[in-house]
Amino acid sequence: MGYVVAVSNDKGGAGKTSVAVNLAGALGEAGARVLLVDADERGDATTLLGFDGNATTIGTLADVIVGKVPAAMAVVMTAMKNVWAIVSSPELAGVGAVLATRSGQEQYLARALAPILDQYDVILVDSPPNLELMARNALGAADACLIPVKMTSKLTHKGASDLADAVADFNESGYRVQVVGILRIEPPSVRKAAKRLTTELGDWGVPVFRTKIPQVAVVEDAEALSLPVMLHAPDSNAARAFRQAADELLGLLYPPEDEAEAEAAPVAVPEAEEAEALTEALVEAVEAESDPEPDREPEPEPTSMNPVAPEESRYVVN
Ligand SMILES: Nc1ncnc2c1ncn2[C@@H]1O[C@H](COP(=O)(O)OP(=O)(O)O)[C@@H](O)[C@H]1O
Numbered sequence: 001m002g003y004v005v006a007v008s009n010d011k012g013g014a015g016k017t018s019v020a021v022n023l024a025g026a027l028g029e030a031g032a033r034v035l036l037v038d039a040d041e042r043g044d045a046t047t048l049l050g051f052d053g054n055a056t057t058i059g060t061l062a063d064v065i066v067g068k069v070p071a072a073m074a075v076v077m078t079a080m081k082n083v084w085a086i087v088s089s090p091e092l093a094g095v096g097a098v099l100a101t102r103s104g105q106e107q108y109l110a111r112a113l114a115p116i117l118d119q120y121d122v123i124l125v126d127s128p129p130n131l132e133l134m135a136r137n138a139l140g141a142a143d144a145c146l147i148p149v150k151m152t153s154k155l156t157h158k159g160a161s162d163l164a165d166a167v168a169d170f171n172e173s174g175y176r177v178q179v180v181g182i183l184r185i186e187p188p189s190v191r192k193a194a195k196r197l198t199t200e201l202g203d204w205g206v207p208v209f210r211t212k213i214p215q216v217a218v219v220e221d222a223e224a225l226s227l228p229v230m231l232h233a234p235d236s237n238a239a240r241a242f243r244q245a246a247d248e249l250l251g252l253l254y255p256p257e258d259e260a261e262a263e264a265a266p267v268a269v270p271e272a273e274e275a276e277a278l279t280e281a282l283v284e285a286v287e288a289e290s291d292p293e294p295d296r297e298p299e300p301e302p303t304s305m306n307p308v309a310p311e312e313s314r315y316v317v318n
């Protein structure tokens with residue numbers, strides 16, 4: 001099962017969309033299968049991916065939420081490796097109003113995504129800038145919540161704290177959303193002020209990503225072209241930071257096997273006889289290799305038509 005990660009902050013301009021789209025690209029580059037769900041009726045992530053919701057897809061998130069189109073049918077491929085998307089459209093605003101009158105109104109997204117969760121390693125949900133129905137549906141579907149904060153904006157700090165409180169309230173009513181971390185977006189020039197704000201963040205007891213995303217013009221340049229920075233400037237510091245953040249997130253979602261345990265495990269030492277037999281077998285194998293039997297088919301050389309087996313995915317899908 002893939003992990004659903006809501007990218008949330010109830011303030012606009014916090015960097016949610018930028019983080020959701022570029023982190024999706026970086027996760028995809030790292031080999032994870034990623035689905036990006038645009039849960040904001042403004043469709044900024046949809047635009048950034050180069051889509052015009054209604055014009056290019058069988059169904060948008062609005063259709064999926066109301067059950068008109070199954071999630072699997074609404075998934076579209078993106079230009080980023082290993083990244084698929086369910087796009088947004090302005091109709092999503094109307095859906096919120098319809099759901100508001102129904103019971104279990106926070107669970108529509110979770111239910112819609114359930115049949116396709118095992119096809120992805122990470123499902124990122126780009127949330128709207130509020131705590132209204134779609135934002136709560138994002139949390140209702142989420143295993144984890146990632147909160148971007150612009151270090152230059154006191155407002156987005158406030159948004160992060162509101163969000164952390166909202167997650168705590170949410171969990172009190174039976175959900176289990178883990179705040180996986182605050183992701184700082186910081187201009188290179190404000191180190192001192194940012195340091196103070198980071199200390200403040202630490203005081204809340206919410207984890208903070210080690211990686212910081214630089215607040216730099218190249219991200220805005222890419223956005224002006226409706227491109228993720230991962231595609232527009234893959235060698236930029238910003239793209240590198242997104243890759244580092246993706247590795248950090250994967251390490252949190254899929255922690256490596258307990259290394260201490262592996263080290264402590266006793267190493268099997270073959271008995272003398274077994275060791276001798278093993279040596280003989282190895283010698284035989286080496287001789288056979290240097291003197292192949294004439295009727296044995298040689299191993300085919302890997303070519304582009306006959307590639308070597310792909311490496312197995314690092315990510316365990318339960
Ligand atoms: N790392 C960054 N560097 C420079 N500008 C950024 C960065 N991240 C986001 N921005 C800019 O900040 C604005 C708000 O970002 P956005 O991702 O749309 O926030 P939200 O989705 O929270 O409203 C956008 O104009 C975007 O280009």
Ligand SMILES: [Mg+2]
Binds near residue numbers: 016018040044045127
């Ligand atoms: Mg946004």
